Amino acid sequence: MAQPMRVCDREAIVNKIKREWEQTSLNKFNQAFEGSENESWLDDKMKELKTTASKMQELEKDFDDVKERIINHCKHINDTLSDGGTSLQFDYPYSYNTKCSYGLRTSMDYKMLNEIESELTLATIGGDFDVQQLIKDLTDKFVK
Numbered sequence: 001m002a003q004p005m006r007v008c009d010r011e012a013i014v015n016k017i018k019r020e021w022e023q024t025s026l027n028k029f030n031q032a033f034e035g036s037e038n039e040s041w042l043d044d045k046m047k048e049l050k051t052t053a054s055k056m057q058e059l060e061k062d063f064d065d066v067k068e069r070i071i072n073h074c075k076h077i078n079d080t081l082s083d084g085g086t087s088l089q090f091d092y093p094y095s096y097n098t099k100c101s102y103g104l105r106t107s108m109d110y111k112m113l114n115e116i117e118s119e120l121t122l123a124t125i126g127g128d129f130d131v132q133q134l135i136k137d138l139t140d141k142f143v144k
Helices: 007-033 037-081 110-124 131-142
Strands: 086-091 101-106
Touching: 037 086, 110 131
Parallel strands: none
Antiparallel strands: 086 101
C-alpha cells in the first residue's frame, strides 16, 4: 500500500504546475500582443501621457508661483493698510481645481472687546445712565 503524499511534496507539485501554466499564459498573450496595433497604440498613448504630465508639472509650478505672489501682495497690503480690524484675506486654493477668492475680513480682537465690556460695566454700575449717551460715549472712545 502506498504512503500518503507529504504536504510539502504536494505544494511543490502544485507550484510546478502553476509556474508552467503562468509561463504558457504569458507566452500566448505576448505572441498576440507584441508588435500588434494594440501595443503601438498603448506606446503612443504612454508617450502622450508623459508629455501631458510634464506640462501639468510646469503649470503646477506656475500656479504655485502666482499663488505665492498673491499671498505676499495681500500681506503687503495688510501691513500697509490694516489697523488690525479689517484685512484682505486670500482664500488660496490647494490645487488648480479648487475655487480661489479674496475678500475683506473684519474682526475685533478680544482685548478690545473686553475693554468695551469693562467700560460698559463700570458705566452702568450705578443704574443711572442714559443709554443713547452711553452708546455715543463708548463709540467715540473705541471707534476711531
